[in-house]
Amino acid sequence: MTILIERDQGISSPALVPAERDLARDPAGAELTIGLINNMPDPALKATERQFMKLLQAAAGPRRIRFHCFSLPSVKRSPEAKWHVESEYSDLKELKRGRFDGLIVTGAEPIAPELHQEPYWRDLTDLIDWARTNTRSTIWSCLAAHAAVLHLDGIARRRLPTKCHGIFACEAVTDDPLTREAPAPLKVSHSRLNELAESDLAEAGYQVLTRSAEAGVDVFVRQYASRFVFFQGHPEYDALSLQREYLRDIGRYLARERESYPHVPVSYFDAVTEERLARFEKRAKHQRHPALTNDLPALNLRADIAVGSAAAVLFRNWLQYLGAEADASVLAR
Template sequence: MTILIDRDQGIPSPALVPAEGDLARDHGGADLNIGLINNMPDPALKATERQFMKLLQAAAGQRRIRFHCFSLPSVKRSPEAKWHVESEYSELTELGRHKFDGLIVTGAEPVAPELDQEPYWRDLTELVDWAKVNTRSTIWSCLAAHAAVLHLDRIERRRLPAKCHGIFDCDTVTNDLLTRAAPAPFKVSHSRLNEIAESDLDAAGYQVLTRSAKAGVDIFVRQYASRFVFFQGHPEYDALSLQREYLRDVGRYLARERDDYPHLPVSYFDAATEEKLVRFEKQARHQRHPALSNELPALNLRADIAAGSAAAVLFRNWLQYLGAEADAPALAR
C-alpha cells in the first residue's frame, strides 16, 4: 500500500489514495518516501496506520509524503488482520525496490520468553541491518527499539517490577535537532513491561536525548550510515490509545486470560474516574466474569494530558532532517 499524504488530504481510511490530478500542485521540496513496518497487535493494527499518517501529515507542512505500509510476515495474525495486511500492505520483499528517506518500525506483542526467540526475530534483525545503509533515518518504537539494540550491541532489556503504563513528563537532556522547540517538559505515552537501562546505553555509545524521572529513558539515538532514533515510548498514541489498552487488559483479566488485574495508567484518567475504577477493581476481584465488563463506569481523561503536541514537534524536526538531505541533490543541479 502506497499513499500520498498531502497537507489538505483527509485520512478517513488508509486505503484512500488521492487522484492523479492532485499530484501536479507545487508542494515546495522533494517528496519524502516514508515506510511504516507495522507489527502492532491485531486490535491496534489499523489505529497505528491512522496515527502515524495523521502525525506525519501534521508535521509535513507543505511537503508531500509517499507513505508505504509493510508488516513482518512472521508476525502471527488473526485471519481478519492477515487479510488486511495481505490486501492493503506491500510485501516486505518490495522494501528493497524503493529508495526510502525514513522508516518507522513498530513493536509487536511478545509471545516468547526472550526477544531472540520470537518468531519474527530473524525478519526483524535483517530489517535492522538493511535500514542501517538504506535509509537516511529509521525510528524504532518500543519493543522494536529493544530488539534493535539487542541485535546491534547485545543490550538486554530488563523486566520492570510493574508495567510502565501512562503519560509521563519527559525532559530534554541533550541538545539535538530532533528535540528542537519541544515543550519543557513534554508528555509522552509509555506502555511497556521492560526497559533499557541508561547505563547500558551509555556504555555502548548511544546518546540519550530525553528521559523521564518516573519512566526512565525516553528517546535515544545512534549514528550509522542511517541515523537510528529509538523510542521507548509511543509519541504517536492518540488520546484514547492507553484507555483501549487498559480496557483490553481488564477484559483479559475478567476472561481469565491473565492472572493479575491491570494497574491504572499513570496521570491519565481524572480523579473521579480513578475512584470509580478502583471500586470496579474490587468488584471484579470478587465477581470475576467477562459479563462484568458491561458494568464498567464512564471514563474521563485528565484535561492536561496533551501527549500529541510534543509528537508533532518531534516528527516535524525528523521530517526536516530527512528533507534537508532530500532537497540537496535538487539544489545542486
C-alpha cells in the same frame, strides 16, 4: 500500496486514501518517501496506521509524503487482520527494491520469553541491518527499539516489576535538532513491561535525548549511515490509546487470560474516574467473570494529558532532517 499524503487531504485509512497516483518523484526534493512497518497487535493495527499518517501530514508542511505500509510476514495475525495486511499493505520485498528517505518500525505484542525467540526475530534483524545503510533515518518504537539495540550491541532489556503504563513528563537532556522547540515537559505515552538502562546505552555509545524521572529513558539516537532514532514510549498514541489497552487488559483478566489485574495508567484518568475504577477492581477480584465488563464505569481523562504535543514536535523535526538530507543529496548530484 503507495499513498500520497498531502496537506489538507482527509485521512482515515490506507483503503480510503488515493493510491498509486502516477506522479513522477519531484526532482526538487519537495517529496519524501516514508515506510511504516506496522507490527502492532491486531486491535491496534488500523489505529496505528491512522496515527502515523495524521502525524506525517501535520508535520510535513509543504512537502508531499509518499507513504507505504508494510508488516513483517512472520508476525502472527488473525484471519481478519491478515486479510487487511495482504490487501492494503505493500509486500515487504518491495521495501528493498525502493528508495526510502525514512522508515518507522513499530513494536509487536510479545509472545516468547526472550526477544531472540520471537517468531519474527529473523525478519526484524534483517530489516535492522538493511535500514542501517538504506534509509536516511529510521525510527524504532518500543519493542522494536529493544530488539534493535539487542541485535546491534547486545544490550538486553530489563523486566520491570510492574508495567510502565501512562502519561509521563519527559525532559530534554541534550541539545539536538530532533527536540528543537519541544515543550517542557514533553508528555509522552509509555506502555511496556521492560526497559533499557541508560547506563547500558551510554556505555555502548547511544545518546539519550529525553528521559522521565518515573519512566526512565524516553528517546535516544545512534548515528550509522542512517540516523537511528529510538522511542521507548509511544508519542504517536492518540488520547484514547492507553484507555483501549487498559480496557483490553481488564477484559483479559476477567476472561482469565491473565493472572494479575492491570494497574490504572499513570496521570491519565481524572480523580473521580480513578476512584470509580478502584471500586470496580475490588468487585472484579471477587466476581471474576467476562460479563462484568458491562458494568465498567464511565471514564474521563485528565484535562492536562497533552497527548500529541510531543509527537508534533518530534515528527516535524524528523521530517525537516530528512528533507535537509534529501535536498543535500539533490545538490550533490
